[in-house]
Amino acid sequence: MSYEVKVDAFEGPLDLLLHLIHRLEIDIYDIPVSQITTQYMEHIRAMQVLELNEASEYLVMAATLLAIKSKTLLPVHEGEIDEVDYEFDEEDPRDELVSRLIEYKKYKEAAGELKKLENERAVLYSKAPADLSELQQPDAMDYDANAYDMLGAFQKMLRRKQLRAPLSTRVARQEVSIREQMGSMVERLKSFKGRANFSELFPSDDQAVLVVSFLSLLELMKRQVIMVEQQKNFTELSVELRKETWQDEEEPIGPN
DSSP: OOOOBOOTTOOOHHHHHHHHHHHTTOOTTSOOHHHHHHHHHHHHHHHHHHTBTTHHHHHHHHHHHHHHHHHHHSOOOGGGSOTTTHHHHTOOTTHHHHHHHHHHHHHHHHHHHHHHHHHHHHTTSOOOOOOOGGGSOOTTOOOBOOHHHHHHHHHHHHHHSOOOOOOSSOOOOOOOOHHHHHHHHHHHHHHTTTEEEGGGGOOOOOHHHHHHHHHHHHHHHHTTSEEEEOSSTTSOOEEEEOOSSOOOOSSOOSOO
16 A cells, blocks of 8 residues: 655745755756756655655656756757757757746745735734743754755665665554654654754664654644754754644644
8 A cells, every 4th residue: 555645845846946956055047957956856766755645746847857957968069050040959948947946936935025024914913922932043053944954864864774675474563653653753852852863863764664753753843843953054954842742733644
């Protein structure tokens, strides 16, 4: 039986591309297709391991990137280009993708501004003073990790771990739900005094347990039970417990 989970944290292939361009400090108007394709495929492999049911649209973008990469590798023979077709043949294969990225970036930034205005408007309502100390970021940390950073960390961890090969005979095993694993993650963080490195939360080498553990971390981050931070680019993620317990909301959490 296939194990499919939908996670709202992943917004789409263009969002992933913008994330990679930002993290690698790439000029959006001059994208090194080979480099960005390699990084993109690393994230796709992690999604395939997680068996996310929205990964198909990411595969379409992966095919587009590979097509653009192949076009950029083709040699150009200027002497064979007719004067009439020169402008058409010289068109950069990246232009369409760059246009889509710029348009998406505009809408994303506009959405961010609207969200900022919403937050500013929300503080105008009269209410009793609230304790906001838990929302303050530690001085040592200057980067809030997002779902794509966690996906990248998960991919690196998979490369380090030797995943157990399935047994040739069928054996009964206990299924662990995401909801149960969320509670286990909270307890494990408590054992680390509320703060641990990303890799320390994955002691198992079993692929099914790793997948469920990763998805439970995403759900805890979405519910603001944990806070995931990164001191600077390419360093290991740090996971901090913000709430001692999590509420079992009516919102469904994948298959149990």
